[in-house]
Amino acid sequence: MGSALHNNLGHIIIDTDLLYDTPRILSGYLVSALFADVMDDTGGTLLSDVWVDATLRRAVPSQQIHLRGTTRTTAQFECALCLTPFQHEMVLELDRCFMVGDDPADDSSETQMTMDIVFLPNNRLELLPVIEEELVLGLPMMPRCHDDCAGLCPGCGSNLNRDPCSCSSDREEHSMARLRYLLQ
Ligand SMILES: [Zn+2]
Numbered sequence: 001m002g003s004a005l006h007n008n009l010g011h012i013i014i015d016t017d018l019l020y021d022t023p024r025i026l027s028g029y030l031v032s033a034l035f036a037d038v039m040d041d042t043g044g045t046l047l048s049d050v051w052v053d054a055t056l057r058r059a060v061p062s063q064q065i066h067l068r069g070t071t072r073t074t075a076q077f078e079c080a081l082c083l084t085p086f087q088h089e090m091v092l093e094l095d096r097c098f099m100v101g102d103d104p105a106d107d108s109s110e111t112q113m114t115m116d117i118v119f120l121p122n123n124r125l126e127l128l129p130v131i132e133e134e135l136v137l138g139l140p141m142m143p144r145c146h147d148d149c150a151g152l153c154p155g156c157g158s159n160l161n162r163d164p165c166s167c168s169s170d171r172e173e174h175s176m177a178r179l180r181y182l183l184q
């Protein structure tokens with residue numbers, strides 16, 4: 001088993017039959033490299049491993065398996081407004097349901113998703129794809145370095161959080177001059 005604090009959960013596959021007797025505590029990490037592929041498409045980069053602190057419980061008599069807990073990691077994103085890279089600690093709530101057996105809606109042997117329940121045809125629950133999916137769903141749609149990021153000036157492109165530029169006052173002067181001209 002090893003120390004709970006240093007459990008590598010990266011390749012863990014849980015035999016759901018073993019959950020009949022006792023809930024399974026999942027406490028440990030998945031190395032960030034395992035998520036390189038999914039993160040590639042998102043514009044984000046993981047700066048730390050992905051830590052999981054959760055419990056798997058099999059409910060009687062419904063036979064649903066619940067994964068509850070949290071997962072956390074630190075990622076780097078590029079601000080959508082000012083394009084500056086920034087770090088963001090992602091803390092995600094885990095609350096997932098699994099059902100042992102085939103998905104009644106589909107007879108393919110792959111693990112299927114129907115609504116919020118994932119079916120497990122082979123009584124095996126693989127942790128990595130679940131955490132991958134949570135991570136992708138938890139990514140910010142429009143990452144921002146700060147809530148009040150001022151963004152880039154559309155005129156000169158300077159980062160308005162750092163370098164106030166003179167574009168807006170120029171624009172005002174231009175329109176005032178034009179107004180004065182029109183009023184003559
Ligand atoms: Zn920004």
Ligand SMILES: [Zn+2]
Nearest residue numbers: 153156165167
């Ligand atoms: Zn400007």
